[in-house]
Amino acid sequence: MGSIFAFFAVIALVLIAFVGVSAGNMQYLFGVVIPYAAMIIFITGFIFRVLKWGSSPVPFCIPTTCGQQKSLPWIKQNKIDNPSTTIGVVVRMALEVLLFRSLFRNLKTQLSEGQRIVYGEAKWLWLAGLAFHWSFLIILVRHLRFFIQKVPVPIQMIEGLDSFLQIGAPLLYITDVVILSAVTYLFLRRVFMPQVRYISLPADYFPLFLILGIAATGVLMRYFFKVNVTGVKELAMGLVSFINPDAKLLEGIGVIFYIHLFLISIFFAYFPFSKLMHMGGVFMSPTRNMVNNSRMKRHINPWNYPVKVHTYDEYEDDFREKMKGAGIPVERE
Amino acid sequence: MKLYGGGKIITGLIIFFFxxxxxxxxxxxxxNAKPEPKIDTPEIQKLAEKKCIEPKAFMRAEHMKLLNDWRDFAVRNGQRLYVxxxxxxxxxxxxxxxxxxxxxxxxxxxxxxxxxxVKPYCWSCHIAPKEKES
Known part of the structure; x- marks a missing residue:
């Protein structure tokens, strides 16, 4: 059972941070050393992974298209679904990255009455995926208030919109509710749909539980077990300006903050080695980012071995005199 | 290592890095200037025992919740007494x-x-105290 393994892996991570900070007093390790290490692993790992992908050639022109290709002038082309220009590709990619357009087309296939195959709509995955990713992005942007001394107006506006329901104090963030419910749905989907459960691996469950853990500790910290939040910002500002925090500051922040930070550190350190790399990968998929111009331009396989050819012209140059002597017609005199 | 489409990939990676x-x-x-809230007002100086209505640790962590509850008590229930x-x-x-x-x-x-x-919305109804610029 992949899910149980992944669940206990995340529980173990929580316990490591909890014991390390509350019993071992290792605030410096969990608050400074591990976050820096995770950041370095994340950035270098991400870059190496992308460069590795970039070094594989694309042998064929293989965009997956869902519309009419550019053809004769009286046949209407679908310029976004079957782009023949870079602009078309950019629009298509933007819709894919921002709105998950291909997932919107997700279908479910079923046998009706055991005989007939029937295709139905399956939009919940798209909806939950979109809700989850957008919440995650907004939460990430919102956290910039811990890293910038004078928080810029756009970030304040995002935070204002996120909390505009004005429920409770501190104000409830809409994204907190959305991310927890969406990730829960994405997990339950893997458990309750037999086909999806069959193909789910620990590497699928682990990021889900990790993100659930990050969101849950964040929610607990904001609404329930309060931490010294100005201290958190002092530490964060210190980290991004390479100022060593003093022990008093580190000890003044609650344990739950270190659990939150440790889970995030693990998330970023794990990122380059996992399925989470789809963040970079979505831009690198040839089936999405290629122009479908195979009728206009020849796509040359970069893998092609440089074959040595001897053309007829060269052949004639070699044997022209002999050919003439034998009475064989030549193209050039 | 040969990069295919290297220009775009390097541009993307530079954007990512920044x-x-x-x-x-x-x-x-x-x-980094850190915040130092001051409690040296004349009224607090006059107090024999410098104590807020609840312990300092509680006030630091939960003042927003307390104020929110107070708003509900006073405005919605007409209850003006806090024990x-x-x-x-x-x-x-x-x-x-x-x-x-x-x-x-x-x-x-x-x-x-x-x-x-943080922008508490206290002062969208209440009148903020007039202060001399110091």
Whole structure:
């Protein structure tokens, strides 16, 4: 059972941070050393992974298209679904990255009455995926208030919109509710749909539980077990300006903050080695980012071995005199 | 290692790098002023025992919840009496109880709220105390 393994892996991570900070007093390790290490692993790992992908050639022109290709002038082309220009590709990619357009087309296939195959709509995955990713992005942007001394107006506006329901104090963030419910749905989907459960691996469950853990500790910290939040910002500002925090500051922040930070550190350190790399990968998929111009331009396989050819012209140059002597017609005199 | 489509990939990676690290570039070498809320108002100086209505640790962590509850008690239930954890009674009023002692909104409330970019909506109904610019 992949899910149980992944669940206990995340529980173990929580316990490591909890014991390390509350019993071992290792605030410096969990608050400074591990976050820096995770950041370095994340950035270098991400870059190496992308460069590795970039070094594989694309042998064929293989965009997956869902519309009419550019053809004769009286046949209407679908310029976004079957782009023949870079602009078309950019629009298509933007819709894919921002709105998950291909997932919107997700279908479910079923046998009706055991005989007939029937295709139905399956939009919940798209909806939950979109809700989850957008919440995650907004939460990430919102956290910039811990890293910038004078928080810029756009970030304040995002935070204002996120909390505009004005429920409770501190104000409830809409994204907190959305991310927890969406990730829960994405997990339950893997458990309750037999086909999806069959193909789910620990590497699928682990990021889900990790993100659930990050969101849950964040929610607990904001609404329930309060931490010294100005201290958190002092530490964060210190980290991004390479100022060593003093022990008093580190000890003044609650344990739950270190659990939150440790889970995030693990998330970023794990990122380059996992399925989470789809963040970079979505831009690198040839089936999405290629122009479908195979009728206009020849796509040359970069893998092609440089074959040595001897053309007829060269052949004639070699044997022209002999050919003439034998009475064989030549193209050039 | 040969890169295919190298220009685009390198551009993308440079954008990625700066997106991920820009807080470092913003802050490096700058002095981080930390917030220091002040409690040296005349009213607090007069107090024999310098104590808020609840213990300091509780007030630091939960003041927003307390104020939110007070708003509900006073405005929605018409209840104006607060009994604290030591059985002492206080009038539920932001302007007459809280701000009576903490008359220095700018140096007390705003000090941390501005630092954390928190914008409580107290003052969209209440009148903020007039303070002399110091």
């Amino acid at each position: 997106l991920v690290t820009f807080p470092f570039f913003l802050n490096i070498g700058k002095v 604290n954890s030591e059985e002492k009674q206080f009038t539920i009023s932001l302007q007459n109880t809280c701000m009576h002692c903490h008359s220095n909104k700018k140096k007390f409330c705003d000090e941390c709220h501005n630092y954390m970019a």
